[in-house]
Every structure is written in C-alpha cells, then in structure tokens.
Amino acid sequence: MGDREVDxxxxxxxxxxxxxxxxxxxxLQHRGQDSTGIACLVNEKNFPYKxxxxxxxxxxxxxxxxxxxxxxxxxxGILFIGEVRYSTNKGKTKKELFEGALPRYFGENSKITKxxxxxxxxxIIRNADCALVHNGNLIExxxxxxxxxSDILLxxxxxxxxxxxxxxxxAAYSVAILDFKKENVIIFKDRYGIRPLFIGVKxxxxxxxxxxISLVNIxxxxxxxxxxxxxxxxxxxxxxxxxxxxxxxxxxxxxFERHYLGNPLSSxxxxxxxxxxxxxxxxxxxxxxxxxDFVSYIPNSPEDVARGYAESLNLPLVNIFYKLSNDRSxxxxxxxxxxxxxxxxxxxxxxxxxRDSRILVCDDSIVRFNNAPDAAKKLREAGAKYLAxxxxxxxxxPEIDGIKHYCPFGxxxxxxxxxxxxxxxxxxxxxxxxxxFDEIYFISKEGMEIADRIKLNECCAFCIGExxxxxxxxxxxxxxxxxx
Numbered sequence: 216m217g218d219r220e221v222d223x224x225x226x227x228x229x230x231x232x233x234x235x236x237x238x239x240x241x242x243l244q245h246r247g248q249d250s251t252g253i254a255c256l257v258n259e260k261n262f263p264y265k266x267x268x269x270x271x272x273x274x275x276x277x278x279x280x281x282x283x284x285x286x287x288x289x290x291x292g293i294l295f296i297g298e299v300r301y302s303t304n305k306g307k308t309k310k311e312l313f314e315g316a317l318p319r320y321f322g323e324n325s326k327i328t329k330x331x332x333x334x335x336x337x338x339i340i341r342n343a344d345c346a347l348v349h350n351g352n353l354i355e356x357x358x359x360x361x362x363x364x365s366d367i368l369l370x371x372x373x374x375x376x377x378x379x380x381x382x383x384x385x386a387a388y389s390v391a392i393l394d395f396k397k398e399n400v401i402i403f404k405d406r407y408g409i410r411p412l413f414i415g416v417k418x419x420x421x422x423x424x425x426x427x428i429s430l431v432n433i434x435x436x437x438x439x440x441x442x443x444x445x446x447x448x449x450x451x452x453x454x455x456x457x458x459x460x461x462x463x464x465x466x467x468x469x470x471f472e473r474h475y476l477g478n479p480l481s482s483x484x485x486x487x488x489x490x491x492x493x494x495x496x497x498x499x500x501x502x503x504x505x506x507x508d509f510v511s512y513i514p515n516s517p518e519d520v521a522r523g524y525a526e527s528l529n530l531p532l533v534n535i536f537y538k539l540s541n542d543r544s545x546x547x548x549x550x551x552x553x554x555x556x557x558x559x560x561x562x563x564x565x566x567x568x569x570r571d572s573r574i575l576v577c578d579d580s581i582v583r584f585n586n587a588p589d590a591a592k593k594l595r596e597a598g599a600k601y602l603a604x605x606x607x608x609x610x611x612x613p614e615i616d617g618i619k620h621y622c623p624f625g626x627x628x629x630x631x632x633x634x635x636x637x638x639x640x641x642x643x644x645x646x647x648x649x650x651x652f653d654e655i656y657f658i659s660k661e662g663m664e665i666a667d668r669i670k671l672n673e674c675c676a677f678c679i680g681e682x683x684x685x686x687x688x689x690x691x692x693x694x695x696x697x698x699x
C-alpha cells in the first residue's frame with residue numbers, strides 16, 4: 216500500500232425511502248463522522264420514460280444536514296443508498312478530504328453543483344448513471360490523483376460487471392451499487408467477508424446496512440449477514456431476492472468490529488458485541504487482578520468490558536468519567552485533532568471521591584495511546600493513589616520479523632502509523648507503563664479467542680500480528696491495474 220492515504224469508509228445503508236436511509240445512517244454514525252452522502256434512483260414515468268440517479272453529499276455528520284432539507288433536494292427518489300465515512304488526513308485540508316466523499320458516481324451527462332462554504336460544504340449531483348457506497352479498503356491499489364479506491368471499484372464494475380469485479384479484487388469491501396439501467400441495488404462482499412453487511416426487511420421490502428442494529432432501529436427485521444463473495448440484488452419492491460456466491464473463501468471477519476467499531480447491540484457471528492465485550496472483561500479478570508478498590512473505564516466503548524471484569528471479581532464498578540459529546544476521538548484524522556477531542560471532551564465527575572484510591576481502568580484497545588494518558592492525568596490530579604490499565608485487545612501494530620502489522624482493510628491504522636506497540640515493544644504482557652499508569656496489561660491472544668469464541672485464524676487479525684488473509688498470489692494481478 217505504501218504511504219498513500221488510507222481511503223477508509225465505514226457505514227453503508229440501503230432503503231426505499233429517504234427517511235429510512237437517513238435514520239439508518241444516524242444509527243451508523245459511530246462508524247464515521249467525516250462526511251455523509253445519499254444517492255437515490257429517480258424514476259420518471261412521464262413520457263418519454265427515463266430513470267437516473269441524484270446524489271447529495273455533505274461534510275460532517277448525518278444530522279448536520281436536516282432530513283427536511285435533504286428531502287427537498289432528493290425529491291422523487293424511490294430507492295436509496297447512503298454512507299457515513301471517515302478517513303485519514305495525511306496533511307490534507309477538510310475541503311480536500313471532502314472531495315473523496317461518497318457515494319462515488321459515474322455519469323457522462325451528470326450535472327455537479329458545489330457549495331463551498333466552510334460552514335456547510337455540500338455537493339449535489341444530478342442525472343448520474345451509477346452510484347456506489349463502500350465500507351473497506353482495496354489493498355494494493357493506487358487510485359491516482361483525484362480518485363479513490365471506490366472510484367476504481369465502480370469503474371471496474373461498469374466495464375466488467377459484478378462477477379468479474381468480485382473475482383478480481385480480493386479485499387476488502389462491502390458495497391452497494393445503485394445502477395439506473397438495472398433499476399435496483401446490488402450489494403456484495405469480498406471473498407473473505409472482512410467487512411460486515413446485513414440484509415433485512417421493512418414494510419415488505421428489502422433493506423441492508425453495515426450492522427444489524429441499524430436495520431432494527433428503523434423498524435426493520437434483520438434476515439442475515441451476507442456471505443463472503445455473495446452478491447444480492449435488492450429490487451424496488453418485494454422481499455424476493457436473487458443471491459449468487461461468486462467466489463468464496465473461508466470467512467475472515469474483522470475482530471475489531473466486535474471489540475470497538477460495532478454498536479454494543481450489533482451482532483457478529485450470532486453474538487452481540489455487548490456479550491463479547493463482557494466476556495473479554497471476564498477473561499482479563501482471570502489473567503490480571505491487582506488489588507484495587509474499584510473498576511472504571513474510559514467511555515464509552517469499554518463499559519461492558521469493565522462490567523465483566525468487575526462482576527468476575529465482585530468489585531464495584533464506578534463511572535468516574537463523563538464526555539460532553541459521544542464523538543469518537545479515534546475517527547479524527549490527525550493526532551492534534553484526536554488529542555484536542557480527548558482533552559476537551561473527557562472529564563472526571565465531581566461527586567466521586569477517588570482520593571487515595573486504587574483504581575483499575577478498562578479500555579477496549581490501544582492504537583496510538585492518546586485517550587489513556589489523558590484519563591490517567593485527570594485521575595492523578597483528583598488524588599488517585601494507584602492506577603492500572605487493562606486492555607481488551609492485544610497489542611495493535613507490532614513489527615514482527617521485519618513485517619509491520621497494521622490494518623490494510625479500512626480501519627484507520629495505516630502501515631506507518633504512530634503505534635504504541637512500536638514505541639514500547641516487549642515480550643511480556645506487562646509492558647513499560649506511560650501516562651501515569653503503574654501497570655498496563657493487554658489480554659492474551661488465547662484469552663481473546665475464548666472471549667470472542669473464534670480462533671485467530673478464523674478472523675482477520677493481521678493488525679495484532681497474525682497472518683494476512685489475502686495472499687501474494689491474489690495481489691499480483693492488482694499491480695498492473697491502472698485506471699488513473
């Protein structure tokens with residue numbers, strides 16, 4: 216992949232009304248807050264009959280653009296796809312980042328109108344032929360200037376069709392394509408099923424989303440997750456769908472969906488993230504249990520980890536911290552933005568006395584080690600006597616035998632990131648502590664397998680030092696790909 220920008224994107228949704236796709240994306244907001252986009256199929260029945268695609272993209276969160284205003288722009292739509300996105304910055308401005316917002320589209324006669332006000336930057340595209348939303352990252356593909364890997368995926372689909380697209384690109388993608396010629400939505404996943412995508416039913420019609428809870432939250436009923444290498448066509452009406460398994464390998468779903476990315480109430484592999492995280496806490500309690508007065512966590516993702524830890528050892532669980540907003544600092548593009556988000560958002564409750572206390576703090580994972588030091592500093596200032604940090608994910612981003620481990624598949628953990636693991640590498644789980652913690656402990660890989668109820672060779676765990684599910688042979692044909 217080299218040092219190019221990681222073109223990450225995180226939450227997609229398919230529905231038959233703007234109201235449903237908008238609220239479905241709200242339910243996926245935790246997966247991306249950089250930009251939002253919605254495309255719709257417009258079917259004009261007046262003579263001469265024609266159909267086309269309109270697109271609206273805006274900077275920021277879903278609710279930064281009101282549903283009422285969006286409905287005035289995307290009026291006449293009968294089938295919708297949408298996306299919430301996050302991406303790394305690599306020195307780019309917010310305006311430059313917004314140029315890569317999704318849905319991506321193709322249309323020789325498209326009309327583009329840009330509104331460049333920094334206060335409310337948005338783009339309207341009229342009369343497109345195809346539109347695509349994409350969760351994941353095409354590894355070993357260089358898009359070229361002013362293109363994303365999603366553009367390459369869409370262009371390849373237009374030239375070669377869905378079957379050749381799935382066979383050509385090994386990973387990683389969960390995708391929805393709105394095609395005016397077919398007048399339906401095609402959803403599909405890569406052969407390893409790395410990124411999630413669920414199909415369901417609402418009001419007698421099919422819907423789809425990156426997490427099953429997003430379907431539930433708009434009043435839908437999930438059916439199942441798409442299989443690796445599966446393609447499904449969502450028609451304009453009805454619940455009958457055509458399914459094809461184009462090219463399937465043994466599933467290798469991303470474990471990080473369970474530990475951090477996914478909503479606690481979302482299910483992966485038939486188990487809710489809430490239950491998985493609780494078991495991670497139980498295992499941590501068995502592996503590492505210093506003498507402490509109570510257990511807490513850095514809000515909000517590790518709450519169930521902390522609950523599992525505390526209940527296992529019959530310790531009090533105390534909510535020490537609160538946040539002014541639910542923004543995820545991990546989703547900010549630069550280190551300074553992440554640190555500012557943490558420092559200005561995390562506070563210690565004024566009605567909890569922690570002076571001279573021994574406290575164990577739970578976290579879901581450590582990538583760059585930004586959240587935990589700030590939390591420790593504030594606890595020390597409040598008089599904490601002893602601080603231990605337990606982490607529910609093994610060290611992320613190690614360098615092993617000259618191989619740098621990271622996420623090539625769509626999570627913002629690029630190859631040369633500022634990984635904590637590379638600054639403080641050790642053969643012991645109890646590694647050098649930084650940020651005013653007396654001890655730091657990472658769950659063992661064996662413990663993680665027990666808690667997740669999946670073997671490391673049955674999921675994608677490359678970022679924590681395991682093998683890459685995509686082999687070199689599969690990547691060789693991508694080297695010569697040139698659509699720039």
